[in-house]
Amino acid sequence: MKRILISMLLIAALGAGTAVADPFSDFDAFTEGFQSFGEELAGALPHNTTIGQQWADAHIGQLLGFPPRFGLGVSFGVTTVPQAAFDSAFAQLGLESQDLLSQLPESMQGTGLPLPGYTIDARVGGIILPFDVGVKIGVLEDADLGDLELNYLLVGGDIRYRVLREGILLPKVSVGLGVNYSSFRLGVPGVLGDDVEIANVPTGPSTSAELSFSDPNLFLEWETTVFDFTAQASKRLLIFQPFAGVGLSYSTSSVGGGVASQLLVDGTEWDDLSSTDRQQIQDALAASDQGEFNITGNEFGFLATQDGVFNTRVFGGLGLRLFMLNLDLGASYEFGSGSLGAQIGTRIQF
Numbered sequence: 146m147k148r149i150l151i152s153m154l155l156i157a158a159l160g161a162g163t164a165v166a167d168p169f170s171d172f173d174a175f176t177e178g179f180q181s182f183g184e185e186l187a188g189a190l191p192h193n194t195t196i197g198q199q200w201a202d203a204h205i206g207q208l209l210g211f212p213p214r215f216g217l218g219v220s221f222g223v224t225t226v227p228q229a230a231f232d233s234a235f236a237q238l239g240l241e242s243q244d245l246l247s248q249l250p251e252s253m254q255g256t257g258l259p260l261p262g263y264t265i266d267a268r269v270g271g272i273i274l275p276f277d278v279g280v281k282i283g284v285l286e287d288a289d290l291g292d293l294e295l296n297y298l299l300v301g302g303d304i305r306y307r308v309l310r311e312g313i314l315l316p317k318v319s320v321g322l323g324v325n326y327s328s329f330r331l332g333v334p335g336v337l338g339d340d341v342e343i344a345n346v347p348t349g350p351s352t353s354a355e356l357s358f359s360d361p362n363l364f365l366e367w368e369t370t371v372f373d374f375t376a377q378a379s380k381r382l383l384i385f386q387p388f389a390g391v392g393l394s395y396s397t398s399s400v401g402g403g404v405a406s407q408l409l410v411d412g413t414e415w416d417d418l419s420s421t422d423r424q425q426i427q428d429a430l431a432a433s434d435q436g437e438f439n440i441t442g443n444e445f446g447f448l449a450t451q452d453g454v455f456n457t458r459v460f461g462g463l464g465l466r467l468f469m470l471n472l473d474l475g476a477s478y479e480f481g482s483g484s485l486g487a488q489i490g491t492r493i494q495f
Contacts, residue, residue, distance in 0.1 A: 186449075187450065189484045191394050192484040194299060197262070197283065197299065200266075221263045222488025226260065268280075293332065298326075306319060311380065321376075322372075331365045346430060355410070369398035376391055385464070387461070388461060389459075392458045392477075399449065
């Protein structure tokens, strides 16, 4: 399982690759490459938040029915960042994205960068009116995956209302509204060495400041919030339950990354500089054409955001129902980003 997670979190390969490519020999290319990668990644993040709660049954029934309708289970899934989306970013870093993607299992190559996720799902039927309510959560806190440091959170909830009752020929149809939130941070320590010099930043007509990192670690983090409207149809055929649907999402996403390290300016720690000197460095960086930077006492990197983005996706799959045990297999495609998705869920449902 550990090997699978490390392989699928190929973001670590970005860090390994940049180290080989001596990224700080051309700091402009390094920062522009990270910035471009972040912008493309931000566009594919909303799809990843749809992992979980993709139950085959368009409406599970009433809580106060007989038997009462509720369920609890777990879902695992993956969505992709299409390879074409970050080819240009890797090119700016002097890397071949295909070389890095070749580290993935053969069955995954050609689909892009995979972003995995998991959730624990629960859903309960409504009272009086034909609706149901679902919640999900997936957490990995300070997970240690070999040389990688990982924090992951995915939470969400939705409410679905049945608009068409299932009949002999007719499917069951529901519409739903949900909200999902995801945050992620991946740290890759020890790939750049110690005391890495970055660049000389002009601070005046004849003066400059030398920036360097002390024991730097690469990091990548993101945060996204998604409002999701869905319409889903399902049909029970003996123990099978095929389903299909469409989703319309509205999202805000941010992706940050770069280097986590004590930042040195001419050998002096950033926190020890006067506020005037720190502002002078900030202004010099802003005036240089090196991307959009955020500096704290121990982080230096980029921030890419995408606000108010609408996306449409289609999804479908097959459910298998054996008494109280349910197994759902699903796939999805998001048109705006070109992201593919697949997930599997199992649960106990009454």
